Amino acid sequence: MKWFEGSVADAISSAQQKRCLFIVFAADEQPASVSTQESWDSDAVGSVASSSVALKVTPGSDSYTQFTQIYPVTIVPTSYMISPLSGGPLEVVQGTASTDELLAKLQSAQEKLTSAGSAMAANTAGAAPAQASAAATAPAPQTASGAAASTTPAAQQPSNEDKIAKARELIAMKRQQRQEEEKQKDLDSELSRRESGKKLQEYKAQQKSREASDRRKEMQREKDEADRAREEIRRKIAEDKAARRQKQSGSAAASASSEPVSATAAAAAAPSVARPPSLPSDMARIQFRFPDGSSLTEDFSSTTQLSVARQFVADRVSDRFPNGFSLCTTYPRQELTFEVDDQTLQELQLSPRSAVLVLPKTTGKQRRGGSGAGAATALSPDSGVWKIIMIPLLLLQAIWQWLTGSAASSSSPSTPAPSGSQAASQPMPQASSSGDAAEARQRRGRGPETGSSFGVSKEGRVNRFKPNDGGDEDDDMGTWNGNSTQQQ
Structure with a gap:
């Protein structure tokens, strides 16, 4: 091209x-x-x-x-x-x-x-012959009319403006036709787009349906596999149980054909599954625990007295505890003395199962030390005997303090008598000299003896130093709270 x-x-x-x-x-x-x-x-x-x-x-x-x-x-x-x-x-x-x-x-x-x-x-x-015939039939006019007649054919021809107008009309017509064609084309494209969108939606719906079907099939397949695995496990468990029963039956037949052993050895060699899960209600199984960590278990009748169990332990541990032994329960901790030997195990709440501690007895020296400790405990400040003894002494101490306080300073309050266990815990009052009394008064905040340049005035729990000669009143601001700390 x-x-x-x-x-x-x-x-x-x-x-x-x-x-x-x-x-x-x-x-x-x-x-x-x-x-x-x-x-x-x-x-x-x-x-x-x-x-x-x-x-x-x-x-x-x-x-x-x-x-x-x-x-x-x-x-x-x-x-x-x-x-x-x-x-x-x-x-x-x-x-x-x-x-x-x-x-x-x-x-x-x-x-x-x-x-x-x-x-x-x-x-x-066609236009040229018509113009020629019209010119032949027309009479010959004057010179002016002849000139006009000669210009008539030229005037009848279409001018350039007419051609341009006609061309413009044709262009407008074609443009309108083209616009209508474009509208129709747009309409066709819109219909095609809608049709394609409808097909696309149908395709998506079919795809979702296929995916849902595939998911259901996959879930069903997983469920079938899980069922098969579960059945396989159950089959293996059943085979293991059958093999275990067969093995146990074979071992039972072999033990029946062998020589009988003693009852104690047979009970020790029997598997734990052969023992009954619980004891009869009329039996009591007691585990005796020793200080070295060992233990001894024996079954008694619940109506058996404690003396029988004590004798059972004595027959087996006499070489361990040459000084004797005592029996105690674990919780609550309680010693089983000889006074309760005539009671049954059921009465002592040792049935159907219980644990009893076997402890060695102390020597005579330890027992004497223990009796002295008991005496000290009897005379402890919290005991009633000690309180009865201390009541008169406390009264005398209170009177003595009141007398000494009145003689020293009339403004100093007397010390109240302690009561209860505090009074019992105080030591016995002893006679003291005048110097000791002065020191005691100083410790109680009563100030020094007469002749000192300072005195003490007490307001509640606050002690104030005050000069005896009536010094500056501003010194009253100095305070002492009894613990040697200065307060402003």
Whole structure:
């Protein structure tokens, strides 16, 4: 394809002079434009359009802007085949076009152009004889009228303005037709879009249905596998139980065929599962625990007296405890003395099971020390005997303190007599000298003896130093709280 090199106006003028087809191809660099460009450049299309004026415009160029002002381009690529006579488009190809499609459009446009040219030639030929006959029949006028008659045929020919108006009408008609075609195309595309959307929704629904079906199948498969695994485990458990029962029955038959052993050895060698889970209600199982950590278990009747259990322990641990032993319960801790030997194990709450501690007895020296400790405990400050002894002594101490306090200072209150366990815990009062009494008065906050330069006045629990000579009253602000700490 040979493309015209020049502006749109030059291309239109060339097509009008040659009275050939005017082709305009709007294209960009996209694959659709490249494919259509290859179709235009093919030999078949080039041979058919060799007599036409072909112009290629690209978006953004001046030629494209000038062309779109008259012929709007909505889709790129677009091919226009325009008539040079009327200026209207004969064929329009939008989008990608193949070689065959372009050939068909070119042939259709050339046929339309040929028919339009023939019609215009016929109209021109019919108008010429009519003008000639009118000129022959008309009488010869004067010179002025002859001049007017000579100008009549020229006036009857269509002027350029009429041609332009007609071309504009044709362009408006084609534009309206193109707009209707675009509306129809938009409607078709909208229907196609809705149809494709409907198909897409149907496809998604089918896909969801397939996924749900696959999930159900997968869950069923996992459930079947879990059931099979559970059945396999149950089968193995049943086989293990059967093998265990067979082994136990074989060991029982072997033990029955062997020599009988003693009852004690048989009871020790019997498996723990052979023992009954609980003792009869009339039996008592006692575990005797020793200081070294060992233990001894024996079953007695619940009506058995404690002396029988004590004798049972004595027969087996006489070499361990040469000084004797004593029995004690674990919790609550209580010694089982000889006084309760005539009581039964059930009465002592040692049935059906219990643990008893076997402890060695202390020596005579330890027992004597224990009796002395008991005497000291009897004479402890909390005992009643000690309180009875201390009551008169406390009364005497209170009287003595009152007398010594009155003699020393009339303003000093007497010390109240202690009561209860505090009085009992105080030591016996001893006679003291006058110096000791003064020290005691100083400790009690009564101040020094007469002759000292300071005195003490007490208000509640606060002691105040006050000079005896009536010094500055500001010294009353100095206080002493009895703990040698200064208060401001």
